[in-house]
Amino acid sequence: MAVIFHLDLDSFFVAVERILNPELIGKAVIVGGNPTGRGVVAACSYEARKYGLQSGMPIRQAYQLCPKGMYVHGHYEEYERYSDLVRQILSAHTPHLEQASIDEFYMDFSLPALTLFGLLNKSLEIKSQLQNELDLPCSIGIAPNKLLAKICSDFNKPNGMTIVVEGKEREFLETMPIKFMPGIGPVLQKDLTDKGIKFIGDICRMPVEFFTGRYGKVGLDLWKKAHGEGSTLIFGHPEQKSISKETTFQKDILSIEALEEVLLALVGRVSHKLRDDCLTASTITLKLRYSDFVTLSRSKTIAPTQDDFIIYNIARGLLRTAFKRRIGVRLIGIKLEKFNKPYFQDYLFEPESSKREKLFDAIGRIRLKHGYDAINIGASKNTPGAKGKISQEASS
Template sequence: MDPEQVHRKIIHLDMDAFYASVDQRDFPEYRGKAIAVGGSPDGRGVVATASYEARKFGVKSAMSSRKALQLCPHIIFTYPRFDVYRQVSYQIREIFLRYTDLIEPLSLDEAFLDVTIDKQGIGSAIDIAKAIKEAIQEELNLTVSAGVSVNKFVAKIASDMDKPNGLTFIGPSKIVKFMESLPVDKFFGVGKVTAKKMHELGLFTGLDLKKQREEDLVRWFGKTGHFFYRIVRGIDDRPVVPNRSSKSVGIEDTFGEDVEAFEELNTILQRLCKQLWTRIGKKEISGRTLTIKIKYADFVQLTRSITLENSFDSEDKIYATAHSLLSKVELLNKVRLLGVSISNFVEEADFPKEGIQLTLFEHRP
């Protein structure tokens, strides 16, 4: 890296077990206990967030309640309070705004901040991160982990290195060595499918990737190969984008009566995919990410997504992919809503998103 280069100052902040930590803060009887936000003692539903006491037993987000109970029989299930979590998220954002307006929220509990020029003239990204951590602790009685570096990719990885309540700085002079030693599984944006393919190719660390020619990486991983070639060299020019919106086109159906049979859900899904294809055709757009949304009778909501190297260019392709995702869902309860959407439009695809992701989103009865 050019020693004369003026580096950006990027902070990635990730709240620690956010939903569970808020519940433990608000209800003293939960403190120090293994709790899971979402799910239920009867084994139905899925876990949104687990406290660190529960994580010691292997309980994870998006795990079925049944599995969580097997791993941690004394776990306590709490009903999600998304209005409260959203309000706390606003309070956290207000703390961020004391230092910069360049805030890119990724979810209720994490965000990128660009503090290259900060409002208070502090100058040090590390000192700003410390000040934010102290403010969140003192004012909200919560903890957050921070990663500080010169680009988003490294800052994101750094924030996960010393959880909970950690602060990790990876400076310009250490990035190349850090990236070379980093296991490919830890690369932000590399999921199980790509990691498996990399291992099959004998690629286990950043250094292994760095030894490859760019054209070979592109041949193996498509356009994402360009990204791998750059990032393993510490090159990530993506800016922090304030008020970033998630653009998508979708269609969904809330049923008059809850649906339990997979066959019936699949028939509804086929109809939704047909309507979606018509809708994106009218808008003359194409996207690479397809997402199905399921809301259970108990109002727990989850999504499964998959991103392709090329866009979804036919109704058949949309339905076949959506059907594959639906077939992988463990139907833990009757379903009251089903939806399907297309996002990551071709012209805006600037970062690798891959594999199948399970995410629990906010829901209210």
């Protein structure tokens, strides 16, 4: 019998922010930036949700609903760091681990077979360890497949635990509202509700032909899910396709020098991530969105690199190619793709690129110990016209 755990870190971004700033504990916390600016809610605490807030909501709308909330910009490097720490803890419990997102994990505890009491104890052990060692609450769902395990973890949040044993799948899903079914968004939910389908059990009582005729493959998938069918396959590290970083400005930017300064910071972030993952990238893509929402992207493929110097100067050239309109820029972003493992070669005389590798390695060790912002790579102030041109100067 397959036994799948789904672990969901409760309000993960908010939980990390509260670790960094305990004064946020017990308050309505919204991660997403300036409440009077642009952008959306990345995450919000359960206290904030009482006011009708939810992830993905425009930040200005959130502020109208909850003006006394605590609005924070977020520390995404810290979220990644804590996510990695969670993964390390979970991997000690089972080698069969799949990270579905930054705050969701699947685990396979099918073998060796555990009793129901043993499964509950394992769940409590994991929850206690994450709480005691990292101060992170989580909810766990246990079921015969990944679909049901995910539904179970959502069923009793926050800090909950739900288990469905084999043979009880239909009974568990029978009276559950269709909104709890993964894959049913607002549009499909309204269409089903208009047809009198309000609960998952209602789907099971209807012939599969109705759903395939109305919704095609999506309908067949929906019908199977309603019957409790789901995958038990646990995948390890998914192959990373790209690394990207972008920022939306509070006010539109007209100066290319200002854009280059922001681009420099973005390149630093993605290049740091690239080296952390021990990868090189061949394709560099610049993204530019104007104030009228016209979005451009420019790409260039080069020899594999993980060097900020090379990546920035390519990105800077792409920016100068794309920035041709005389209106403000709302968003700028950078994306790295086509990854390879770095190739190291011995030289009789140390080339300039090797010196930079040592520099970046030293910077990486400092950031690992003290955080990303402990040291920054800046533009040279001594070179004429060098604003926005990356140099080998490091400032802390």
